Amino acid sequence: MPETMIEAHGLTKSYGKPSDPVRVLDGLGLQVPRGEVFALLGPNGAGKTTTVRILATLTTADSGTARVAGFDVVADRHRVRRAISLTGQFAAVDATQTGEENLRMTARLTGLSRSHAKHRAAELLERFGLTEAARRQVRTYSGGMRRRLDLAAGLVGSPEPGVFFLDEPTTGLDPRSRRELWQVVRDLADGGATVLLTTQYLEEADRLADHIAVLNGGRAVAEGSPETLKARFPGHRLDLVLTGREAYLRLAARAVHHSPGTLTLGLPTDGTAAHARALLDEIDPHRTDVERFSVHSASLDDVFLALTGETAEEAAGETTGETTEPTEEPTHV
Ligand SMILES: Nc1ncnc2c1ncn2[C@@H]1O[C@H](COP(=O)(O)OP(=O)(O)O)[C@@H](O)[C@H]1O
Numbered sequence: 001m002p003e004t005m006i007e008a009h010g011l012t013k014s015y016g017k018p019s020d021p022v023r024v025l026d027g028l029g030l031q032v033p034r035g036e037v038f039a040l041l042g043p044n045g046a047g048k049t050t051t052v053r054i055l056a057t058l059t060t061a062d063s064g065t066a067r068v069a070g071f072d073v074v075a076d077r078h079r080v081r082r083a084i085s086l087t088g089q090f091a092a093v094d095a096t097q098t099g100e101e102n103l104r105m106t107a108r109l110t111g112l113s114r115s116h117a118k119h120r121a122a123e124l125l126e127r128f129g130l131t132e133a134a135r136r137q138v139r140t141y142s143g144g145m146r147r148r149l150d151l152a153a154g155l156v157g158s159p160e161p162g163v164f165f166l167d168e169p170t171t172g173l174d175p176r177s178r179r180e181l182w183q184v185v186r187d188l189a190d191g192g193a194t195v196l197l198t199t200q201y202l203e204e205a206d207r208l209a210d211h212i213a214v215l216n217g218g219r220a221v222a223e224g225s226p227e228t229l230k231a232r233f234p235g236h237r238l239d240l241v242l243t244g245r246e247a248y249l250r251l252a253a254r255a256v257h258h259s260p261g262t263l264t265l266g267l268p269t270d271g272t273a274a275h276a277r278a279l280l281d282e283i284d285p286h287r288t289d290v291e292r293f294s295v296h297s298a299s300l301d302d303v304f305l306a307l308t309g310e311t312a313e314e315a316a317g318e319t320t321g322e323t324t325e326p327t328e329e330p331t332h333v
């Protein structure tokens, strides 16, 4: 097995009329070493699904090259398909059958003998925490269980420990199912699998990924470990509503967020009570300058602002004319 399980160089892709093309990928490159979890983080329309579809051989790039498990995604398309699991795409799960029946059937279709298929199904049910639900019809499964069965079905005929493409795996899941799926991804990684997942959630990328690439305008605008990326922008802000203009001006230089209209400043913090308390004591020792405070966690929008100077909505071409924080600007009626 190669050391680099997923790699892409200079991928470009445009949609639309040749006379009026819309460029979706603009020279995207990425490398995922074996056994790593890689998160492609970006807002709606950033090109995440397009990237996954190119890597999983469901569509082709206009230019650039990509290899998965050592195979070229165009020239060796069939080998790539056998090497990967793609959530919810290749797996045709029948809701009126049980989880076990589905996996046995899929295993038979990939050419395994009856006894091997039975064995493989049991192995995958165990691995994805579905053993207890194995004999239940899939239509009784929760969203999270359903998604795990999809993962298992996609892996039936693939060599272990596998290469996974998870395109927004937790979008639409309730918080509990989301946490379950996070655990599954961590277990996969612990077992040596290589995972490329896409997400709109900074928190998800932070929790799961060894390496994050922030996608904007069809290319990776920032890359690194979650720690490296977070060091480039504050993960949390302590937003302070000040009692007067004097205090505002005194503290403005330390702030990463300014809203003069409401006398509000946002100062970087790690979000812990200890730090917030120490910060408040330091900047307002006489307890006269700060009227109110709130902790604001970095959103994907903040990351984009910090990294690209535009908001996630703008990057997605979905400018609505509203500010993301309506309280920020004085409203004129
Ligand atoms: N088959 C297609 N035809 C035309 N435009 C497409 C097609 N697929 C995607 N797009 C456009 O490409 C852009 C990126 O889409 P996509 O890769 O799905 O982004 P993401 O998954 O990050 O939301 C979007 O603006 C989308 O409308």
Ligand SMILES: [Mg+2]
Pocket: 048, 049, 050, 167, 168
């Ligand atoms: Mg998508």
